[in-house]
Amino acid sequence: MTAAPPFPMHVSVTDARAYLTALLPPRTAETVPLAQAYGRTLAHDVPALVSHPSATESALDGIAAREADTLAATPDAPARLRVIGESRAGAAFTGTVRAGECVRIYTGAPLPAGADAICPVEQLSDDGPDGVLLRRAASPADVRHEGGDFRAGEVVLYAGQRLTAPRLALAAALGHAELSVQRRLRVALLSTGDEVVTPGQPLTPGQVYDSNSVGLHAMLLEAGCEVLPLGHAPDSPQALQAAIDAAGGADVLLTSGGVSMGKYDFMRDLLVEQGRVSFWKVRMRPGGPAILGGWNGLPVFGLPGNPVSSLVVFHVIVRPALTGQPPQTLRLRAATPFRALPDKTAFWRGVIDGGTVRDYGQQGSGILRSLSDADALVIVPEGQPAQPGDDVDVILL
Ligand code: AMP
Numbered sequence: 001m002t003a004a005p006p007f008p009m010h011v012s013v014t015d016a017r018a019y020l021t022a023l024l025p026p027r028t029a030e031t032v033p034l035a036q037a038y039g040r041t042l043a044h045d046v047p048a049l050v051s052h053p054s055a056t057e058s059a060l061d062g063i064a065a066r067e068a069d070t071l072a073a074t075p076d077a078p079a080r081l082r083v084i085g086e087s088r089a090g091a092a093f094t095g096t097v098r099a100g101e102c103v104r105i106y107t108g109a110p111l112p113a114g115a116d117a118i119c120p121v122e123q124l125s126d127d128g129p130d131g132v133l134l135r136r137a138a139s140p141a142d143v144r145h146e147g148g149d150f151r152a153g154e155v156v157l158y159a160g161q162r163l164t165a166p167r168l169a170l171a172a173a174l175g176h177a178e179l180s181v182q183r184r185l186r187v188a189l190l191s192t193g194d195e196v197v198t199p200g201q202p203l204t205p206g207q208v209y210d211s212n213s214v215g216l217h218a219m220l221l222e223a224g225c226e227v228l229p230l231g232h233a234p235d236s237p238q239a240l241q242a243a244i245d246a247a248g249g250a251d252v253l254l255t256s257g258g259v260s261m262g263k264y265d266f267m268r269d270l271l272v273e274q275g276r277v278s279f280w281k282v283r284m285r286p287g288g289p290a291i292l293g294g295w296n297g298l299p300v301f302g303l304p305g306n307p308v309s310s311l312v313v314f315h316v317i318v319r320p321a322l323t324g325q326p327p328q329t330l331r332l333r334a335a336t337p338f339r340a341l342p343d344k345t346a347f348w349r350g351v352i353d354g355g356t357v358r359d360y361g362q363q364g365s366g367i368l369r370s371l372s373d374a375d376a377l378v379i380v381p382e383g384q385p386a387q388p389g390d391d392v393d394v395i396l397l
């Protein structure tokens with residue numbers, strides 16, 4: 001009888017994510033100017049420093065008037081108002097609008113005292129040197145009220161939010177020139193395999209280009225990480241050890257290849273025999289052989305070498321742990337059946353078409369074209385196949 005291994009095996013996807021999260025350092029904060037904050041994650045809630053709009057203003061080009069003076073206006077019987085001045089963005093009218101009067105006003109210009117409504121320029125015609133005819137009543141709905149969007153002191157952005165382009169624009173509108181963001185995680189990246197060749201070099205039969213270094217690097221950047229590229233190491237315990245030792249200063253090392261059951265899968269051997277293992281194998285397909293361990297205090301996550309498998313494990317386990325955000329899923333109608341596996345969650349590649357998702361067809365993890373042709377990973381829970389017409393959860397690629 002063989003003894004049970006001294007670490008968990010065949011863990012769930014959720015547990016795998018939790019094990020990795022537990023090995024990552026706590027996220028400290030740093031302050032960066034807005035121009036460097038794109039893609040970063042907010043470390044603190046962000047209050048508005050000012051109100052928006054900063055004054056009550058017009059939403060349109062037209063005239064500002066008292067609604068009550070204009071209620072009877074129609075195209076056949078327009079209302080006549082006397083124009084007493086102009087309010088434009090950056091140069092307010094300082095007087096007061098009284099009965100029978102109005103002020104020409106432009107989008108974003110402060111509403112003059114006394115006025116409470118706007119009539120758009122399309123509904124106006126000039127009537128003599130100082131008169132204007134309104135074919136429609138002026139409307140209070142076209143007034144934007146001070147603080148109607150947000151008020152000074154109100155929290156508008158939240159800790160943990162990723163700074164997308166719209167959120168960055170909002171941060172500027174709130175009055176911030178810099179933001180407190182989480183320090184980026186430093187992720188060292190290593191491909192392994194005697195057959196793996198850097199693109200640009202000649203390829204002999206039996207070899208394969210190193211697509212993982214390229215794909216994973218890009219995915220790490222998308223996940224907001226700093227990447228320490230270690231290139232690629234051959235299948236030898238010494239070479240792997242030397243490469244791992246070069247990952248000093250990283251928060252975590254991500255490797256690909258060498259974690260399955262094969263004789264030359266030394267990455268697994270190294271962690272199992274000389275390192276510390278948090279788990280080996282996840283109840284998922286593709287990507288089942290993934291391993292998490294540590295080497296001299298450095299957390300090491302070993303992805304399977306197959307580019308499709310490594311992509312799936314990255315999306316489902318690594319990215320959520322690195323970003324602290326669970327995968328974003330979308331519910332779509334299945335257009336084809338999706339097979340379930342008895343004891344694993346399946347992540348089948350799917351093609352999205354008009355609100356439905358269909359099976360990409362070739363689900364072998366060696367089919368590299370699926371990296372480009374598939375739009376989504378269709379999540380099929382253990383033992384729960386989907387039929388056409390069923391709703392399925394998908395992760396967008
Ligand atoms: P392994 O996980 O090392 O057993 O590798 C599984 C499969 O993935 C094999 O067909 C490898 O040739 C392939 N593979 C491993 N590493 C890479 C890589 N960096 N780029 C592309 N294919 C790889």
Ligand code: MG
Pocket residue numbers: 192193194235257258264265305
């Ligand atoms: Mg290998």
